[in-house]
Amino acid sequence: MGLAAAFSFYPGKNLGACGEGGAVTTSDELIANRIRMIRDHGQAKKYHHDMEGYNGRLDAIQAGLLGIKLKSLPEWNEKRRRNVALYSKLISLLPAPCSVIPSFVPEWARPVYHLYIARVQKREELQKYLQDNGIGTGLHYPVPVHLQKAYAGKGYKEGDFPITEKVSKEILSLPMFPELTEEQIKYVVETIRKFYV
Numbered sequence: 001m002g003l004a005a006a007f008s009f010y011p012g013k014n015l016g017a018c019g020e021g022g023a024v025t026t027s028d029e030l031i032a033n034r035i036r037m038i039r040d041h042g043q044a045k046k047y048h049h050d051m052e053g054y055n056g057r058l059d060a061i062q063a064g065l066l067g068i069k070l071k072s073l074p075e076w077n078e079k080r081r082r083n084v085a086l087y088s089k090l091i092s093l094l095p096a097p098c099s100v101i102p103s104f105v106p107e108w109a110r111p112v113y114h115l116y117i118a119r120v121q122k123r124e125e126l127q128k129y130l131q132d133n134g135i136g137t138g139l140h141y142p143v144p145v146h147l148q149k150a151y152a153g154k155g156y157k158e159g160d161f162p163i164t165e166k167v168s169k170e171i172l173s174l175p176m177f178p179e180l181t182e183e184q185i186k187y188v189v190e191t192i193r194k195f196y197v
């Protein structure tokens with residue numbers, strides 16, 4: 001995954017802590033040492049700060065919990081993939097007036113599906129209809145990076161990335177976790193069908 005890869009252990013992730021957490025993997029010694037310093041207030045050794053850093057240390061209790069959960073991760077990822085296969089199959093079988101596009105997977109990819117994101121029309125109404133029928137959904141994410149206030153200084157404006165902007169209004173994250181049952185997935189897709197038909 002390049003020189004270094006970053007992982008979030010946010011509770012909702014495939015490998016989630018019981019609180020905040022994260023990790024960086026790298027096979028590069030220089031990067032590893034730098035990251036160890038950054039996470040610990042830039043300390044090279046106790047009382048000696050070679051750079052500005054912050055407190056990004058992973059709690060031992062989180063590490064202990066993650067170490068136990070890590071053993072189950074391959075199995076949980078497989079269950080997510082199985083859920084996706086059913087979601088995508090049922091969604092692709094929906095009759096014509098249903099404007100729902102299943103999650104796209106390129107030939108070379110093997111996703112672990114932290115989220116299952118479909119593209120839908122009339123998103124706001126559909127989301128409310130699902131909510132009223134006991135189905136929670138999410139938006140990841142409705143405001144594209146180039147329209148975030150934090151990046152206003154880059155000078156981008158609405159219309160600069162028309163495809164991103166279009167898609168950001170159509171995405172809908174359907175319920176996704178390893179323990180989802182076949183019945184629950186069928187209920188979600190059937191409720192989507194009822195909304196459109």
Ligand SMILES: *Cc1c(COP(=O)(O)O)cnc(C)c1O
Nearest residue numbers: 007008009010013021022114140
């Ligand atoms: C989890 C997640 C984040 C948040 O990650 P943290 O570093 O734990 O805050 C941001 N963006 C995406 C796409 C994510 O999936």
